[in-house]
Amino acid sequence: MNHKIYLTEDEIPKKYYNLRADMLTKPAPMLRPDTKQPVVAADLEPVFAKALVKQELDNDTRYYDIPSEVRDFYKIYRPSPLIRAYNLEKALGTPAKIYYKYEGNNTSGSHKLNSAAAQVYYAKTEGIKSLTTETGAGQWGTALAEACSYFNMPLTVYMVKTSYEQKPFRRIIMQTFGADIFASPSNTTAIGRKMLTDNPDTTGSLGMAISEAIEKAVTNQNSRYVLGSVLNQVLLHQSIIGLEAETAFKKLGEYPDAVIGCAGGGSNLGGLIAPFMRDKILNKKNTDIIAVEPKSCPSFTRGKFAYDFCDAGNLTPLAKMYTLGSGFVPSADHAGGLRYHGMSPVLSQLYSDDLMTAEAYTQNEVFEAATLFARVEQILPAPESAHAIKGAIEYAKKCTESGEAKTILFGLTGTGYFDLVAYESYQNGTMIDYIPSDTELEKSISKLLKIHP
């Protein structure tokens, strides 16, 4: 009775898998906001490294070799274990078999490092001399700082001012890895200076931080911007999660009946489900594929499938996705990594094609699941990851009712050591379950551009 199914280092995948190549309906192309025409490589190359632009726009190439330098980096913390949650099964009294793929075993504490390593490596090989990014609570910034220190790449991070001031710990880790961090808005960019003049007391936002990071990249020679989710290239890199899980299930001689993950911008979920979704599309496997999101930011369950900006500052290309509107400001929900108005265009297309479903839960429901999981499985989950736990528990409960011994796989994306204030508010009973009203959602959704290609 093994709890962990480990792969050998040699079994770390040698190629990323591009699910788009097997999708019968491809995700809609990104559009230029000025001409409303599909973006081409030349539009994106001033912002992103060339190799990444190619991956971003490529709906056809099924596999991309993982560069050996990136595989060497992965060997520091991969393969990640697939773990059988015997103790959770026992606590639930379910006949279901529950497995989770655990991505929290690295200093950044999440799956984000998988894409950070690839993005930094490609930039390095193209002679790019520095990178910029934004970070909210800091998970992405930490992962990128870690990868940048390994590949010796200077990094500037624009961190939303409230987080910079109130959540110093991740900032200190990023600094330990050598990144330059500015509280955003800052006086280091023209747009930041304008924001500060217009509103000197602003606490900042992710939208503002993205605007500053992009300006910094495009106004500095040989500098590029990087993003940690939503983009097709990020899902491609995260396919390593699903590919490893697939290999582990083959070793077990099993196959999941359900694959469940949390969805913020969609990168971990897109990576986890990739090979299982391929089997569903090509081999008519009947796997239940389920996205779990917070009720406070319900892009899939209450959003609209439409073209929208990827950022609040409306600087980016338009992407066709489930969105609450780029003007939607989520409540100060604790699952920071899931507070995004939109959703990966790949997952959005799959959801629209009924190849996957979505569920939303309140924070209190999610922290109840997180607490149970911590007590029986002995890992303190990130609040984002706890959405997937909640989804898996609900699925297992249905198995208990029907008596079916189904096999469940969920993604445990990271650890919650920097989210203890949220755990405390759950324990105090002061955690608020905010659910936006229809009127509130309609306000930002009604501002979407009217584009019907």
Ligand SMILES: *Cc1c(COP(=O)(O)O)cnc(C)c1O
């Ligand atoms: C950022 C983050 C997420 C959500 O991002 P996706 O792109 O949707 O995967 C989930 N879990 C953790 C721990 C995160 O840091």
